[in-house]
């Protein structure tokens with residue numbers, strides 16, 4: 132039961148499908164022949180790819196206005212096929228196997244405006260009846276191109292132009308033109324001259340390596356000329372000087388010389404209605420400098436679009452006089468060249484395509500225009516080996532909507548974006564950008580996004596997920612609506628782990644945590660380094676404290692001497708006496724009488740000779756410096772006295788730094804001192820140099836004073 136019910140439903144369902152399908156078919160299938168489809172109640176009929184042959188061509192109703200028999204197997208059209216169809220305006224017989232056209236084939240087609248016999252096997256060695264097109268009194272568009280494809284010998288290369296002489300309404304023609312021979316000139320023959328309405332010429336199968344000024348001699352009124360893929364090798368001077376009415380010229384896909392370019396440009400100067408110039412892949416094999424007069428010649432025209440892409444242009448720079456691109460020019464395409472320089476005035480240009488050149492080095496310091504205001508809407512600088520851009524590159528681009536910088540070597544965004552107030556798309560994909568380091572750039576982008584529909588593409592860059600880059604990642608997180616293709620963002624951590632950056636927020640949070648400890652670590656390390664440097668220098672200062680103090684006083688002393696213009700070649704004193712206050716009696720009663728009175732030496736004794744008012748330390752160093760020797764009366768009090776030790780150390784320094792190591796220190800041990808009571812420096816000196824102990828008895832004293840006086844009296 133259930134199964135049969137299901138079966139019923141299925142059958143019903145299939146029925147429905149078949150019904151819908153057939154009704155749809157009948158809607159289009161022509162009543163008179165199932166191989167054809169009819170539209171608008173037979174006004175338009177198409178019988179395409181139905182293996183229709185000469186023998187079974189359908190019988191078409193009289194009402195048909197547009198008929199296409201495209202892609203069938205018709206070899207010969209019986210002459211009565213179309214004769215009744217005086218409503219026919221368009222007839223498409225392209226891609227059949229027509230070898231020949233029978234006399235009277237087009238009789239009666241007095242309203243036919245468009246006829247295509249393109250892509251047949253028309254062999255011009257068979258005589259096509261001379262008046263075959265005579266009935267076509269309304270014909271405006273004729274396509275007889277691509278009919279020599281199977282002609283082996285190129286014997287009769289050109290469509291017999293005599294056939295055209297009746298078509299005085301003809302406005303456009305698509306035809307083949309073949310003349311591979313360099314010697315023979317190719318010329319569109321004289322019958323073309325009578326076609327006064329002929330404005331458009333498309334050369335289909337085209338082999339014209341050496342095009343000359345006679346070629347278009349009979350085509351005075353051409354407005355549209357398509358010569359793409361013509362195997363042109365050279366363009367001769369004056370080739371397009373006959374008519375001066377061109378609006379559209381396509382010479383793409385040829386192999387022209389740079390000389391041809393200058394000839395062409397100087398011809399175009401006369402076509403003051405020219406709007407579109409296509410030169411895609413026209414000069415592929417020669418390195419071409421865009422001619423000096425480029426902008427000048429074009430300024431004479433009404434040029435709107437130039438396609439000079441896929442050539443080998445190496446430099447396009449306007450010279451002083453001919454610098455401005457024409458004000459009419461809106462589209463300028465120099466993509467896929469070898470440009471290393473590009474510089475023009477372009478205040479009115481709308482689209483500039485410089486994709487796939489080598490402008491990287493140039494644009495790192497220069498701009499491509501000097502115009503302070505441009506109407507540029509789209510600029511394509513992708514594939515240009517750009518590492519960085521000059522700061523002002525986009526200045527004046529207030530109308531720019533789309534800027535493509537993808538597939539370059541950019542590492543950062545530090546050019547000025549602030550003028551790009553209309554920008555909707557900034558493509559930075561496929562670069563080496565690790566992040567935007569400039570806070571200004573980030574702020575600018577954020578600001579721009581508030582007033583425009585700005586989207587930035589940073590996909591296929593290897594961003595950096597590190598603490599240094601945290602600011603940028605935070606910016607990304609906060610401005611995620613600004614970014615496009617976010618699923619293609621990748622990011623590398625410091626440990627070289629690469630992740631898909633799908634969740635920026637999570638990464639930011641993770642990094643914020645890591646980086647705060649990182650910051651603490653940095654602070655600790657820095658503090659540590661500063662501390663140890665401080666300790667080290669403190670240690671050094673302590674270690675060399677005497678040296679430093681000595682140098683300090685000496686410098687001061689020297690400065691003073693310099694001030695007083697004194698000479699320091701001789702010493703003021705023979706000896707500086709260093710002693711503790713407890714030994715004043717000894718100095719007054721023994722030292723001064725014995726050495727000054729008896730031996731006639733001049734002593735420096737602090738109580739007597741120090742300059743009042745002067746700093747005591749300064750007095751000491753001056754005294755030592757001005758004395759030939761320093762005599763230390765060593766006692767326990769001496770060792771305990773701060774100033775005595777100061778004097779001792781200063782004398783030591785004096786000996787090292789001012790007397791070239793000469794010993795100027797005399798130690799007189801006035802008391803018995805145990806070696807362990809002596810400071811290390813004194814002990815060292817005692818072991819190295821002579822010292823004298825005060826004998827403290829009558830005879831010994833006499834010898835003692837003599838010895839002292841001898842030592843002190845010896846100069847040098």
Ligand SMILES: *[C@@H]1O[C@H](CO)[C@@H](O)[C@H](O)[C@H]1NC(C)=O
Nearest residue numbers: 166179180181182183203204
């Ligand atoms: C046309 O002929 C070819 C080869 O005989 C055949 O494969 C194709 O199906 C035919 N097409 C039609 C629409 O009959």
